Amino acid sequence: MKVVDCLLNWKDDFLLPYAEHLKNLINPKNLREELTSWSLSKESHLIEEHHRTHILPLIMRILAPKVRKLKTLASRKHKSLHHRRAVLGFLAQLDANELPLFFALLIKPLLCISLENHDISKWFWSSSEHLADEFETSSVLKYFTMDKILKLSWKKRYAFLHVTEDILGVFDELHVKPYLDLLMGCTARILESCTFILDSVKISGFSSLEKCSSLHEKVTGAENQIVSSTATKQFKEQRSLCLRIISLVLNKYEAYEFGFEFWDLFFTSVKPLVCGFKQEGASSEKPSSLFSCFLAMSRSSKLVELLFREKNLVPDIFSILTVPTASEAILSCVLNFVENLLNLNSEPHHEDNDVKGLLVPHLDTLVCSLHYLFKCNNAMKRKLVKCTGERELRIFKLLSGYINNPLAANKLVDVVLPLLTKAAPDSGWYFILISTFAM
Incomplete structure (x- = not known):
């Protein structure tokens, strides 16, 4: 508040009309009401056009800390979360080209560099108008190295991820896309x-956690073991949060073009999880965020080829159908994955991707897995087997176009024939099943 009072002493024309608004944004007691009564949009005309270049950077500098630090908003966590989303909704009234400074301020705590000695310092002192032209993701990410990330405090990393998740939930596509590479790159x-820390723990033990400066606690003996075990759990939770954010983006912006560097980082980071992916079917009640990522990729003709980067990923996903303890939610997700792959090859422009060529080597695994799901001893105990729906029938119909192996054909017939006897001759299901045999 004192800073604003000092600025007001200069009696600048662009500042005086908004003095009370600025003070209300600073004061936690008045913040919520100010967010609902004032507007930053150009259409509202509450800020003069020739004032925007000067007043908006000040507003963003006031609000950025409130977005990053929940405790500056409210005493209770859930109330703070609602306040943060309200602040983001308030900022979402700005045009997309007015937001670079906000995103620069958002990632500033992550950079761990001396800004006075780098070109990037201009980001934090340029006007929004000039910053929009200078905003380059690559110039930020080159400073965001592994060493610098490991020096960040636990709270800073977590705060950035939670804010990113809220931004993706509050901002619309027009406001997010110019900054999506930055958010996803970080x-x-x-x-x-x-992944680096968790892999290091497996190889070298808990001593590897000393590489992370946020874990430098002065404890010894049994206490050190407890701290290290807790830290390992925290890294797993943070990894899950990262995957949840990536899953959210992949599902929300299916057509977005991510660069090769992003996908290299992604698959390198999830490789340990991919190696044990089949175990997810045995131990998880609901599909993980990683599974959600793979499901989103299976719907995209641009991303589907990436699923085959890891040799065993696709067959391992198919094989989850044979896991007796797999939950209905997991099995349903696998069937959606299968249907997505088969649908891509049946689309009008499927020549642009060689899904069939990628899928054929794993066809036996898929057919055997489906056969096990529908014909094993406990198959009839499963709801999705007892109540076979249109999705399963579409899978059989699409799959029949791939099969030229007598053994695989027999397995498919073994599954489909009992369903045919149950279907009414005048039903749509009966037609689908008949067309499956016809193919």
Whole structure:
């Protein structure tokens, strides 16, 4: 508040009309009401056009800390979360080209560099108008290295990830897309750091955690073991949060073009999880965020080829159908994955991707897994088997176009024939099943 009072002493024309608004944004007691009564949009005309270049940077500098630090908003966590989303909704009234400074302020605590000695310092002192032209993701990410990430405090990394998740939930596509590479680039690098630490723990033990400066606590003996075990759990939780954010983006912006560097970081980071992916079917009640990522990729003709980067990933996903303890939610997710892959090859422009060529080597695994799901001893105990729906029938119909192996054909017939006897001759299901045999 004192800073604003000092600025007001200069009696600048662009500042005086908004003095009370600025003070209300600073005061936690008046913040919520101010967010609902004032507007930053050009359409509202509450800020003069020729004042925007000067007043908006000040507003963003006031609000950025409130977005990053929940305790500056409210005493209770859930109330703070609602306040943060309200602040983000308030900032979302700005045009997309007015937001670079906000995103620069958002990632500033992550950079750990002396800004006076780098070109990037101009980001934090340029006007929004000039900053929009100078905003380059690569110039930020080159400073966001593994060493610097490991030096960040636990709270800073977590705060950035939670804010990113809220931004993706509050901002619309027009406001997010110009900054999506930046957000996802940082998220992917944090994900990579989590994997690095967790892998190091497996190889070298808990002593590896000393590489992370946020864990430098002066404890010894049994206490050190407890701290290290807790830290390992925290890194796993942070990895899950990163994957949840990536999953959210992949599902929300399916057509967005991510660069090769992002996907290299992603697959390097999830490789340990991919190696044990089949175990997810045995131990998880609901699909993980990583599974959600793979499901989103299976819907995209641009991303589907990436699923085959890891040799065993696709067949391992198919094989989850044979896991007796797999939950209905997990099995349903696998069937959606299968249907997505088969649908891509049946689309009008499927020539642009060689899904069939990628899928054929794993066809036996898929057919055997489906056969096990529908014909094993406990199959009839499963709801999705007892109540076979249109999705399963579409899978059989699409799959029949791939099969030219007598053994695989027999297995498919073994599954489909009992369903045919149950279907009414005048039903749509009966037609689908008949067309399956016809193919």
